[in-house]
Amino acid sequence: MKKILIVCSGGMSSAIVEKALKTEADKKGVELEASAVGSPQAQDAIENNDWDMILVAPQVRNRFDTFKGYADKKGITIENIPPRDYSPLGGPHLLKLIEES
Amino acid sequence: MNKILDTLNDKVTQPLSKLSEQRHLRAVRDGVISAIPLIIIGSFFLIIAFPPIPTNWAFHQWATAHALQILIPYRLTFWIMSLYICFGIGYNLAKSYELDPLAGGQLSVAAFLLSIMPVTTKAGLMLPMESLGSVGIFPCMILAIFAVEVLRVCKKHNLTFKMPEQVPSSVAHSFEAIVPAGIIILVMTLINVVLKINLETVIQTLFSPLVKAGDTLPGVLVPAFLTVFLWIFGISGDSIVGSIARPIWLQYFTENAESMSKGQQPTHIAPETFFQWFVSIGGSGATIGLIICALLVGKAKYTKSITRASMIPALFNINEPIIFGFPVMLNPIFFIPFIGAPLVMVTVSWFAFKLGFVHLMFVQPPWTLPAPIGAFLATGGDWRAIVLCLVDIVIATVIYYPFVRMYDRQELAKEQEGLSEEDAG
Structure with missing residues (x-):
């Protein structure tokens, strides 16, 4: 079971992408748990839970280094989501990104 | 084109996003x-104290008589x-x-x-x-x-x-x-x-x-422009512009609420709600216009599937699926309407408020409400706010129309050439 955290600006749009990812994972039979948070909650979410991977939404990629700081402390992989995959249709690409990491 | 975009990204977008990370x-x-939850809930007590109903109704009379008590939750939170x-x-x-x-x-x-x-x-x-x-x-x-x-x-x-x-x-x-x-x-x-x-x-x-400058027409055009400009590069313009401008917007908003609570007329045109309900309809860049056009003229498979996937969030002003899905980001076809529509809407709405066609805003509804409802509530229940919001939606739709058609034809051509798998997959 992989635990994935998606960070966006307010936690709204990442919830859409989170759903797309889960749907795709179910379809492929991949065990995966995903959550979405907005950037103000990112630090707490990263520090107080065990994640396997953190994905950063494209519209907050300017804050990537800040998030990476939190993730590095816990030794968690962190990646930017490619812009075009950050949509309800992006599930397949995202799952590939996660499985390859 | 790419060269210009790269330069703009290095010279403008990056410094601005660095600044907001300060x-x-x-x-x-x-x-x-x-503090926003307290502001949202607190502001609703202003509608209860000053309900948008005829003054001879029993509830209105009750509310006027008890305004002092009704406003206590507002006084101890938002105020x-x-x-x-x-x-x-x-x-x-x-x-x-x-x-x-x-x-x-x-x-x-x-x-x-x-x-x-x-x-x-x-x-x-x-x-x-x-x-x-x-x-x-x-x-x-x-x-x-x-x-x-x-x-x-x-x-x-x-x-x-x-x-x-x-x-x-x-x-x-x-x-x-x-x-x-x-x-x-x-x-x-x-x-x-x-x-x-x-x-x-x-x-x-x-x-x-x-504070004086932010309420003038140039003062609302500049943040509106910067927001969509940053989104062109796929960076959350709202949160960057907001981190600098929000204290000023908040001051307008609080002063308007204070005036209302004293039984006076509010004076400020442009708290954040101005942009939320009359400009960023369907999300930054007034992408509600884009979605309506795509529903009207979309023929390409990709246009149809991305429209279906992003139209429901768009009703609630969430447009990341549109910006990254169509995409609008770094897509020259959409530059003109994505920047132009908001600027025209800002100008029309600013004059509508300035000339007193619509009641000034003093309530902050949650930003995920559909815009006409949010506009209605934000003005304390002025039906003319719904009209202005709908006019703005029509403006956005008209401005996006030719560009969405162009986009759709391009997608269609790509699909017919069988080149679309790579992009649409």
Whole structure:
């Protein structure tokens, strides 16, 4: 079971992408748990839970280094989501990104 | 084209996003955001006290008679929000320095309260609540930063009481803030009581040119332009522009609410709700227009599938699926409408408010409501706000129309050439 955290600006749009990812994972039979948070909650979410991977939404990629700081402390992989995959249709690409990491 | 975009990205977008990542600005932003639930709920009591119904209705008469009591939840939340914001800024700034956030929040509130002069009345010693409202927004920000910086410098230079080792660490911890607390209290007392400097007035005067400018037509066009400009590069323009402009927008909004609560007419056109309900309809760039056009003319498979996937979130002003899915980001076809539609809508809406066609705003509904409903609530229930919002939607649709058709034809051509798999997959 992989635990994935998606960070966006307010936690709204990442919830859409989170759903797309889960749907795709179910379809492929991949065990995966995903959550979405907005950037103000990112630090707490990263520090107080065990994640396997953190994905950063494209519209907050300017804050990537800040998030990476939190993730590095816990030794968690962190990646930017490619812009075009950050949509309800992006599930397949995202799952590939996660499985390859 | 790509060269120009790269240059703009390096010269404008990157510095702006760096600026919004600046530690103090970030703390101010997160501190303001932390008070929004109180502002949203508190503002609704203003609608109850001043219901948008005929004055001869029983409920209206009841509300007028009990306005004082009905407004108490508003008075103790939204009205004095600078107090909450102050704690939020101090908490977040201390946290970013890895200092004790609670101490940061408390010391900030202490510094802020110490900048206000209590008044003696027959009933006893009173703190003027107004000072914790709109006039306190800028003072509370500056004082929270001051308090946390004192805390940081003291910690850095080890200016703390050393407790013997036998003392439990939780007790020793609570003594860490003693020296900074002493410094903050002394400095603030010196300024406020000994030198009798009214920080509130000083800081308000310093910021007043900015506050005046933000309510003018250029003052609303600039943030509207910057927001969509940043989104062109796929970066959250709202949060970057907001972290700089939100304190000013908040001041307009609080002053409008204060006027209402006193039974006067609000005076400010452009609190944040102006952009939320009359410009960023369906999300930044008024992408509701894009979606409506795509529904009307979309023939390509990809246009249809991305429209289906992103239209429901668009109703609730979430447009990341549109920006990254169509995409709008770095897509030259959409540059003109994505920037142009909001600017036209800003101008039309600004004049509509300026000429008194629509009631000025004093309620903050949650930003995820469909825009006509949000517009109606934000104006305290003015039906003309719905009309203006719909006019804005029509403007957005008309401006997007030719460009969406162009986009759709391109997608269609790609699909017919069988080149679409790579992009659409």
